[in-house]
Amino acid sequence: MTDKIVKPERPGGFLDFLPWDYLAREKMIKTVEKVFRNFGFDPIETPRIEFLKTLAGETSDTGKNIFKIKSAHDNEPLAMPFDHTVPLARLLAANPYDSKTRKGIRLPWKRMAVGPVFRADTPQSGRYRQFYQFDADIAGTSSMLADAEIVAVIYQALKGLGVKHFKIRLNNRKILNGLAQLVNINNRASVTKDDITKEMMRILDKIDKIGLQAVAAELQAVPQNAYDMSPQLSDDDIAKVTTFLSLKGDNKAKLEQCRSIFQGVKLAEEGIDELRQILEYTDSMGIPSDFIDIDFSIARGLDYYTGPVMEAVLTDLPEFGSIFSGGRYNNLVARFTGNELPATGASLGVDRLFAALNHLGLIDNAQQTVTDVMIMRIAQDHDADYIQMASELRQIGINTDISLLKDTTFKNQFNYAITRGVKFIIICGENEFEKKTIQIKNLETRKQEELPRDKLTDYFTSEQE
């Protein structure tokens, strides 16, 4: 029948989850979800497919990472979301609160979203094309308390997962944009000042990987052509940037020194004030200050950020990159309404974090199956009795499997139960049927008990207590 065998391949960057992976990851997701709900974030779900224009907006430069979808029935191009934030902005724009009907979204609003997002990148280790993102956002307030709550929820989520060593790094786009005012950047033939500013942030963001020297060199590089966005800073400006990036001391000290550098640059001063407020709030929330790091180099890639930006890294595994990231994006909703709506939020990369935690040995993937009990079918012509046992156990909430093996020898079924990772087996052969008993064996403790057939469910109900 089969003309041609289809290889059991899947595209790179897309993962399968076998039960043991799925169950371990599910545990992790539930842990994070619990923390987020604890902070009052309500769950929502948006579709796996949106209009391309919704996701890409007017800019086409982010478009290269978006999976586009062709369909015979839609004229408007469709695409798959690359994060949960843009769909959230659409949702906010489409569901304003109506005070008469009392329907719609009452601001400020805290919500979380869990689900896969898609990026048409080239896959690599720790970098997938479909990955689960856990997203928490607060819309409708400019208060830095909201940003501090996002920091706090990240902190608690990582703590809850058992991560010991991590840092939440904070910066503010306003300071970086202030830096662009402090140094001398001019429009060029085919490149705007904005483009150069973005390029400068991109270079600063690399400092962890390539070091201050290399960053300075890149900032000074001479543009190769009319479209090259190299900032080409002067020696004077480089001196300013390096002192800015080399600020030392605790978070408050760094902010104070930063303030003196940016004296008179209003935008940057605003940014510094915001960070100071966030630190005060997180202090009140009891987050130890050594988990928070003011780091003026971090910029975050997404270009919709307008204020504080943040990312979390595992200090034991810096090579895994940021595991959690976010920031304030006050004008994303304006894409859909024309009006600004302040919002802030962060996303956790579940699959990357899972890989990292696995690496750290914090993932328990011992559980192979949800089956608690397997009923062996050893005696011939007793299927009705075995089925009855299974029904009784299922009724009281015990996950029960009845052997489906064709080979009904004891040994074969016994080995099957062990390799499946089932915890209990029920052994009931001719002998037991005659005596009206059953044998229950705990495969973990290797203990076996014989009890009357009608005590089957009692064994497990008393076990639970």
Add this chain to the structure above:
RNA sequence: GUGGGUGUAGCUCAGUUGGCAGAGCGCUAGGUUGUGGUCCUGGAUGUCGAGGGUUCAAGCCCCUUCACUCACCCCA
């Protein structure tokens, strides 16, 4: 887009100086009376990624091409 690596059975991979295409797992047929990850006997399975070249002879050497993968870039 740039640079490394790898393509052989469903899976993981051996394959020597060029000389009949291999193993383990899995699958499959049968046997093995009930306690720890079975055992015994038999069987099926290939466009050696694709195309071209050198040679009496190519999985192996040469050229082209494709796919996958890792790193850079960027990001979760």
